[in-house]
Amino acid sequence: MNALALLLVMELGDRFALMGVVLGVLLTAVAYTVYAERRIAAFIQNRTGPDRVGFDLIPQLKFLKGAIGLGQPLADVIKLLMKEDVVPENANKFVHALAPLISLFAALTTIAVVPYAKGVAIADVNIGILYILAITSLGVYGITLSGWASNSKYSLLGGLRSSAQMISYELSMGLAVVSVVVLTNALNMGEIVESQTSNPLNWNVCRNLLGFIIFTTAAFAETNRAPFDLPEAEQELVGGYHTEYSSMKFALFFLAEYANMIVACTVIVTLFLGGYQVPFWTDAPWFVQVGAFITKTLFMMFVFIWVRWTLPRFKYNQLMDLGWKFMLPLGLFNLLIVASTIVIFGNSLPLSILNLVLVALCVAGSFAAKPQSKMA
Amino acid sequence: MNSLAYQIIFYLFAAIIVGSAALVVISKNIIHSAFGLLFTFFGVAAIYVYLNADFIAVTQIVVYVGGILVLLLFGVMLTNKITQADLKTETLNPVPGLLITLSVLAMLLYTFYFRAKWVTVPVDQQLRGTVVEPIGIATMTTYVLPFEIVSIVLMVALLGAAYIARADRKVQTKEGK
Amino acid sequence: MIEAYLPIFAMIVIAIVLGVLLLTLGRLLGPKRSNSEKMSTYESGIEPVGTAKARISVKYYLVAMFFIIFDIEVIFMYPWAVNLREFGVSGLVSMITFALLLLVGYFYILKKGGLEWN
Numbered sequence: 001m002n003a004l005a006l007l008l009v010m011e012l013g014d015r016f017a018l019m020g021v022v023l024g025v026l027l028t029a030v031a032y033t034v035y036a037e038r039r040i041a042a043f044i045q046n047r048t049g050p051d052r053v054g055f056d057l058i059p060q061l062k063f064l065k066g067a068i069g070l071g072q073p074l075a076d077v078i079k080l081l082m083k084e085d086v087v088p089e090n091a092n093k094f095v096h097a098l099a100p101l102i103s104l105f106a107a108l109t110t111i112a113v114v115p116y117a118k119g120v121a122i123a124d125v126n127i128g129i130l131y132i133l134a135i136t137s138l139g140v141y142g143i144t145l146s147g148w149a150s151n152s153k154y155s156l157l158g159g160l161r162s163s164a165q166m167i168s169y170e171l172s173m174g175l176a177v178v179s180v181v182v183l184t185n186a187l188n189m190g191e192i193v194e195s196q197t198s199n200p201l202n203w204n205v206c207r208n209l210l211g212f213i214i215f216t217t218a219a220f221a222e223t224n225r226a227p228f229d230l231p232e233a234e235q236e237l238v239g240g241y242h243t244e245y246s247s248m249k250f251a252l253f254f255l256a257e258y259a260n261m262i263v264a265c266t267v268i269v270t271l272f273l274g275g276y277q278v279p280f281w282t283d284a285p286w287f288v289q290v291g292a293f294i295t296k297t298l299f300m301m302f303v304f305i306w307v308r309w310t311l312p313r314f315k316y317n318q319l320m321d322l323g324w325k326f327m328l329p330l331g332l333f334n335l336l337i338v339a340s341t342i343v344i345f346g347n348s349l350p351l352s353i354l355n356l357v358l359v360a361l362c363v364a365g366s367f368a369a370k371p372q373s374k375m376a
Numbered sequence: 377m378n379s380l381a382y383q384i385i386f387y388l389f390a391a392i393i394v395g396s397a398a399l400v401v402i403s404k405n406i407i408h409s410a411f412g413l414l415f416t417f418f419g420v421a422a423i424y425v426y427l428n429a430d431f432i433a434v435t436q437i438v439v440y441v442g443g444i445l446v447l448l449l450f451g452v453m454l455t456n457k458i459t460q461a462d463l464k465t466e467t468l469n470p471v472p473g474l475l476i477t478l479s480v481l482a483m484l485l486y487t488f489y490f491r492a493k494w495v496t497v498p499v500d501q502q503l504r505g506t507v508v509e510p511i512g513i514a515t516m517t518t519y520v521l522p523f524e525i526v527s528i529v530l531m532v533a534l535l536g537a538a539y540i541a542r543a544d545r546k547v548q549t550k551e552g553k
Numbered sequence: 554m555i556e557a558y559l560p561i562f563a564m565i566v567i568a569i570v571l572g573v574l575l576l577t578l579g580r581l582l583g584p585k586r587s588n589s590e591k592m593s594t595y596e597s598g599i600e601p602v603g604t605a606k607a608r609i610s611v612k613y614y615l616v617a618m619f620f621i622i623f624d625i626e627v628i629f630m631y632p633w634a635v636n637l638r639e640f641g642v643s644g645l646v647s648m649i650t651f652a653l654l655l656l657v658g659y660f661y662i663l664k665k666g667g668l669e670w671n
Binding site: 381382385425426428431435438439442443444446447450451453454508509511512513515516520523524526527528530531532533534535537538539540 | 555558559562609611613614615617618619620621622624625626628629631632633634635636639640643644647650651652654655657658659661662665667
Binding site: 092095125126127130131133134135136137138140141144145148156160163167170187 | 407411430434437441442443453508
């Protein structure tokens with residue numbers, strides 16, 4: 001194994017630096033996304049949120065005080081590490097420990113093919129987008145197996161619901177991706193970004209608005225976030241699949257969940273929001289591109305958090321109905337429209353115009369409808 | 377290119393495949409078997425990558441790991457008797473079994489060393505790029521009729537599933553009961 | 554081509570090592586004061602009733618079955634999608650035929666109530 005490690009280092013060299021940076025950023029981002037989520041949730045619900053923990057132990061950082069609670073993530077991590085690892089007596093110990101590992105594995109390996117700037121990605125794979133779909137389908141196992149291994153009714157139901165939900169929404173996600181492939185004519189993540197150019201009108205969110213909405217909704221479902229958070233519906237299933245998890249194993253699920261959310265945001269940005277492209281600045285320097293990429297990702301993360309604390313949770317039959325009776329036909333319909341436009345017109349301009357007109361109509365309609373809704 | 381690293385990784389995946397496949401066969405707990413199958417499928421996908429068949433590797437994971445294995449797990453969970461029973465067949469025929477195993481092994485080894493025509497291509501002439509595009513062109517031109525027939529087969533499978541769904545409606549049970 | 558996958562392999566190894574490391578760290582740092590009450594399965598504070606490995610609804614099985622069929626359909630679409638510009642109308646027509654045949658099956662299961670969750 002030592003020889004293998006040595007060979008890998010020799011072969012990959014500077015890629016390891018990139019991997020280290022990406023993983024470091026991702027893990028820190030997870031910690032602070034949890035913090036941001038709690039602050040935004042508090043803001044939406046008119047509370048204060050975490051505001052006590054600072055870095056007072058380190059003299060140089062004392063100026064940060066506790067007022068905005070920036071030390072909270074660190075304190076949470078330490079707390080989780082120091083907790084006792086309780087495994088229920090009838091649980092299958094091996095699978096119980098392995099399930100969070102699978103979840104984490106799926107969350108961390110997806111990021112490998114996302115390009116952060118032109119030509120900068122951990123792995124430049126020809127079929128990048130298919131790789132992401134493949135790894136996404138692995139994620140089901142962490143949840144199903146944790147539900148089964150815990151030997152608890154809540155866990156089993158949560159795990160089952162979750163896996164059925166995830167596979168249902170994978171279909172509409174796949175269809176949205178196919179429509180993107182039709183538009184960009186590429187499966188490589190870098191090429192998908194390049195074909196969107198630096199003109200925002202060429203970004204897939206303009207050309208394929210419906211696909212963007214379908215993909216984002218499916219991503220909410222795949223990451224088990226509200227309004228699709230039934231697997232861990234606190235009020236009915238206690239904690240869902242992680243009812244019987246504590247200490248570091250729970251932390252791994254938590255980590256995987258938020259890492260999944262961040263990775264889903266980077267994938268949405270890459271597929272629909274032009275990835276690292278800077279608006280109206282072709283071939284920007286790499287650090288500007290990375291900055292654009294991070295800004296867009298942060299925006300998508302805010303949307304994820306915003307939606308979670310705004311929309312109520314679905315009932316299970318509503319969720320399955322939405323997935324199978326609405327999203328799946330809608331995905332096919334969207335693909336039909338995109339493919340026909342490409343075949344008939346040879347380019348995607350009619351789609352952009354159609355989408356812009358639709359958005360303008362919606363905005364105008366919402367302004368026009370305002371007095372009525374107030375009366376009602 | 378450091379071919380030794382690739383060889384080591386290849387044998388690593390081969391070991392994962394053989395080990396997990398052994399777990400599938402030997403394990404008495406059927407969920408463990410299903411779990412072993414997960415690693416077998418994953419390892420096979422890695423071998424496909426070694427064969428430059430990236431699309432097949434992805435299909436392997438998406439369809440087998442993401443679909444069929446989930447179906448197997450659900451199927452196992454449908455019947456609680458299976459999950460708790462120790463799986464052990466009462467009929468054991470060690471001598472004929474061993475004989476068959478050895479003869480199959482001998483046949484395989486014979487084919488491997490004497491009969492198989494191995495394709496050896498220099499590194500620079502190997503397949504470059506992805507196989508997705510050639511596959512797409514082939515399905516849409518030469519094999520367009522089989523392609524449409526596939527959809528009929530899938531439709532028939534859907535109809536069969538719907539038939540089972542109808543049978544279920546008569547004895548509808550609440551989830552988890 | 555295989556070289557492109559080496560970083561992914563490295564990433565897989567790193568993900569596994571990181572996970573195992575974190576689990577071991579948690580196990581080393583956490584206290585171990587277990588008793589039978591603590592180890593029992595959570596069931597809203599009452600004694601656990603029956604087994605948790607109950608039989609599940611056949612609906613889940615059906616969903617997985619429908620998923621596989623449509624998943625294969627979607628998988629077939631990728632090689633078609635990357636070449637669509639070259640195929641033109643004929644490619645579009647053959648894929649619409651393909652999807653329509655599956656849609657017949659879809660409407661059949663819809664009418665038969667295969668997708669009802671109550």
